[in-house]
Amino acid sequence: MRSDRIPLVALAGQPNVGKSTVFNLLTGLSQHVGNWPGKTIERREGTFICDGRVYRLVDLPGTYSLTANSAEEVIAREFIVREKPDVVVALVDAAILERSLYLVAELVSLPAPVIVGLNMMDVAHQEGLEIDVQKLEAALGVRVVPMSAAHNVGVRELVEAVDQAVRGEYLYAPRRPAIRADHAEVLAEIERLVSPWTPSPYPPHWVALKLLEGDEEITRLMQAHLPAEQWETVHKILKAHEDALVAVASGRYEWIRQVIRAAVSRPRRGQISLTERLDRWAAHPFWGLVILAGILGLAFWLTYTVGLPLVDLLDAHILQPLAGLSRAGLEPISPWLAGLVADGLIGGGGFMLTFLPILVIFFAIMGILEDVGYMARAAYVMDGLMHPMGLHGKSFLPLFLGFGCNVPAVLGTRVIESRRARLLTALLAPLIPCTARMTVVAFLTPIFFGAAATWVSWGVVLLSLVVLAASGMVISRVFLRGERAAFIMELPLYHIPNPRTIGLFVWQRTAEFLRKAVTVILPVSLLVWALSVLPGGTMENSYLAWLGYRLEPLGRLMGLDWRLVVALLSSFIAKENAIATLGVVMGTGEDAGLARLLAQAYPPATGLAFLAVQVLFIPCVATVAALRQEVGWRWTLFNLGFQLTVAVVVGAAVYWLARLGGL
Amino acid sequence: MKWIRRSDCREQCSALPADHGNGVVPLSALKPGERGVVSQVLCGRNLLCRMATLGFTPGAEVMMVQNYGRGPLIAQVRGARIALGRGEAGKVQVRRET
Structure with a gap:
């Protein structure tokens, strides 16, 4: 450890392994949310203390692997290679050990020492899996800490393991995966060729592996660093082995298979889990849609019946008195200033803030659905309905957020992998009638339509959804032609929601909205005033x-x-x-x-x-x-x-x- | 195994017979509860990479969880449930386990 700085710990893990729960438990309110440099991807950092020593903890984006498939994956590995964290904590899901160890197989090929946090031990136990932690440690050559972060079990032990590692008491000797035997020679050959030219701090063996995987970033990097002739030779070998990425992935899964064989006893086959029982309904092509419609209806009902009275309350008891007071106070000094504060500042900017209750309630419902694992099912059952718009199920998730507020919907399109689908979804998101628009609708419909107001309101919502669908069809066929991206997504196991995770989800979304309100909405509302x-x-x-x-x-x-x-x-x-x-x-x-x-x-x-x-x-x-x-x-x-x-x-x-x- | 360019891939997939007689079928042909072993994945590099990462590599055991004959389906691979579009599932060749 370099004693001249605060020890740096990176938290890595695949999506749905409980990474944010662990991050929140460790850092609490010390966390700071920003963006990765030059990217619109959220970067979370915080500190925690163990034995009087302060640690910096950086939450890496949740990724399935570290190949340059997405910006998240590049960020995660560049951080490990360039920032050289003292320890990388790799969180894995004990209930899906085989798949979630894949990221660990990639991490142990990088220089930073890894500690595995074996999360969701309780779920694994329920599913009938028996994991021998000591045997797992021996098979991996990596420290393993069993935990159930949702129940605050094992987090202390994880921190102690990190502390030991930073104090230099961790003998890190990982067993690294090998490429499938039929490609071993090619890998060695490429490593020999690129080794003298590999720029620091990239490990040559890892670079050779990434070249074989067809990683675009590393390919570009090495093309720039290798003399033209040398690159030509390497390029020829790579071209002849374009299927090598399967050999690399197979090698990693073979490594995992050996680890699992040593440490895990398999559950009985044919056991039906809770997730399976729930999915028979929630993921059913017909009943799934009915359930989704029911959940959406309930979400809106809750949002508006609880939220609207709160909005009125805020408006009547805080905003209006505030506006009146400032008008009365400032009018004698300058009528101009009074107008500016009462109408411009409070009338425009303040009005936005009274929407907070509606947004908070809506985000809380979204947070619960997300944390329970339901949102992936919603995307799955909506897949068919999204196809005519040139999209697939995943795009439904940000669009759904749009009913609360279009801003998080546009930002939420980041979950979609393909650029085209992301762009198209972002262009369609503003057509979703948000709570603010629905307030106007709710105010005006009774004036013009009396008793039929509710029906007219639904008609207006339906109209905007029809326009959205039609726009999607037109834009995807005329302006953004291209193939629909592949639909692959994991359906995580259902689990009990964690109030802390949901609380932070709501807090972060709301903070994001407030930041926008202050930096953009306020100045512009002053301008329009x-x-x-x-x-x-x-x-x-x-x-x-x-x-x-x-x-x-x-x-x-x-x-x-x-x-x-x-x-x-x-x-x-x-x-x-x-x-x-x-x-x-x-x-x-x-x-x-x-x-x-x-x-x-x-x-x-x-x-x-x-x-x-x-x-x-x-x-x-x-x-x-x-x-x-x-x-x-x-x-x-x-x-x-x-x-x-x-x-x-x-x-x-x-x-x-x-x-x-x-x- | 060979990876095939996107354009070729489509023809390949649609031209595939339901069964080669040796028990190799597209994943989308498995019925719920049926198991198989991945023999190859026929698609472009990007998708191939994502599929391999999620565990669809040759030799991987898969089990069909939900398949209604149309629309997306759910398969279990490497202990995780993965939702796949029908088109994507058609590109994964599996040997049916009896």
């Missing part, structure tokens, strides 16, 4: 109204006058702004008065068209910012143009059809 009062000080003569008048001819197509156009424009900052703006342009700040005025001023056909345009219209500023971050400016502009066109066309169609229908 300025546009709505400049130059004369009133909305009617403002720049925004001027823009509304200019755009009125377009609005007329959809039955909208300049006031409704301005309301739409202001919803760009935050969707729920539409109502506040309507209040301003209709000349009333109070909801009941606004309802009466709106009902008098507009026919139901206009109301319906406004609702349709409102849910389909360009996404809010925060979503645009997220889109730009995930897909770049070009596709973000494409998305804006596309949604604007769709909103105008659909809005006009709705308006004229409603007129024909006598509304």
